[in-house]
Amino acid sequence: MxxxxxxxxxxxxxxxxxxxxxxxxxxxxxxxxxxxxxxxxxxxxxxxxxxxxxxxxxxxxxxxxxxxxxxxxxxxxxxxxxxxxxxxxxxxxxxxxxxxxxxxxxxxxxxxxxxxxxxxxxxxxxxxxxxWPPWWLTTAGALLGMGAHLTNVLPDIDADLAAGVHGLPQRLGRARSRALAVLALLAASVVLVVGPPGGPGPLGWIGLTAAAVLAAAAALPRAQRPDSRLPFLLTLALSALDLTFLLLRGSGLH
Incomplete structure (x- = not known):
């Protein structure tokens, strides 16, 4: 990517x-x-x-x-x-x-x-x-990173707490971390859609809809299992989707 x-x-x-x-x-x-x-x-x-x-x-x-x-x-x-x-x-x-x-x-x-x-x-x-890159690209990147952090830690929260690791996801707990991750990932997609000059356009709205579907998949029963890696895999898929629609739109990156 x-x-x-x-x-x-x-x-x-x-x-x-x-x-x-x-x-x-x-x-x-x-x-x-x-x-x-x-x-x-x-x-x-x-x-x-x-x-x-x-x-x-x-x-x-x-x-x-x-x-x-x-x-x-x-x-x-x-x-x-x-x-x-x-x-x-x-x-x-x-x-x-x-x-x-x-x-x-x-x-x-x-x-x-x-x-x-x-x-x-x-x-x-x-x-x-x-x-320097436009503000919306750096902002979206930062939001994707925070979402990736939360989804990456989800399967390890119990083991982390037992080992004395108290990062933000461990302090929030699994449910709140998952909800915050979804919000961060959706916010990144929104910024990528509305941030570039010229407005979202049909392709941007299609991308945002697809991103919402992927983010919503984090609520699936399989994704909510304590040991599931699905939320992190969905984060990777969402990142790839965001980049794909960004490239298809041909938005200037500088």
């Missing part, structure tokens, strides 16, 4: 590949380091989907992989331009801060909002004239 956003903003094919590689390396660094930090907690929670928790991957290998991804992320990000690289590395830094500290505080939503909100800036600041 980041690569597609780069293409829509006018990045060259090589620039789009560079955007995708930088984002991939940053996400791998964040994801792998998160598993290293959470290894003991995942073992106590009997997480069978975590290689470190079940012993099929050595912790030293995971540390090496996360470190290598982080080391690659720096030059790949800066190769997109100094300002663009600074925006992306700030987002990656926010993700690492979430892993290390902020996931256990009431500010757990902030790294997600910041990182997702800065992604459009990483794309547009790498263009020749280095424009």
């Amino acid at each position: 980041a690569t597609a956003l780069g293409s829509a903003a006018g990045r060259t094919p090589a620039g789009c590949v560079l955007v995708g590689a930088a984002v991939l390396s940053g996400q791998l660094c964040i994801g792998w380091s998160n598993d290293v930090i959470d290894m003991r907690r995942d073992i106590r929670a009997a997480r069978r989907d975590k290689p470190l928790a079940v012993g099929t991957l050595a912790p030293t290998h995971a540390v090496a992989a996360a470190s290598a991804a982080g080391a690659l992320c720096v030059p790949l990000s800066l190769a997109c331009g100094l300002a663009a690289g600074a925006a992306h590395l700030t987002g990656v830094g926010a993700g690492l801060a979430y892993n290390a500290v902020l996931k256990r505080t009431r500010w757990s939503w902030l790294p997600y909002g910041l990182a997702f909100g800065l992604l459009p800036a990483f794309v547009t600041l790498g263009l020749p004239d280095r424009p």
Whole structure:
């Protein structure tokens, strides 16, 4: 999706590949380091989907992989331009801060909002004239990030509370977190529809209707099971849908 956003903003094919590689390396660094930090907690929670928790991957290998991804992320990000690289590395830094500290505080939503909100800036600041993205794109990104945080944590709330992790979703509880996630995701779609110049148009209303259907699916019985990953998968689908309709509308991204 980041690569597609780069293409829509006018990045060259090589620039789009560079955007995708930088984002991939940053996400791998964040994801792998998160598993290293959470290894003991995942073992106590009997997480069978975590290689470190079940012993099929050595912790030293995971540390090496996360470190290598982080080391690659720096030059790949800066190769997109100094300002663009600074925006992306700030987002990656926010993700690492979430892993290390902020996931256990009431500010757990902030790294997600910041990182997702800065992604459009990483794309547009790498263009020749280095424009800042429009307000509606950064706002929608931040709202999507906050929704992603809430839906990603839903299946782990009970294990998190048992381990002493008290981020915003754990403090709100599963029902309120799910409701807030739906509101944030719908708000992101509304901003993407009404924010660009020229009004929503028929395609925008179609996209908003489809987004509402996806968000409403979070109320399905299967999605409300404590261990369900469906809300997070719906978040990914909604993000892809929002980006697709944004590209189809041909709205200027800078």
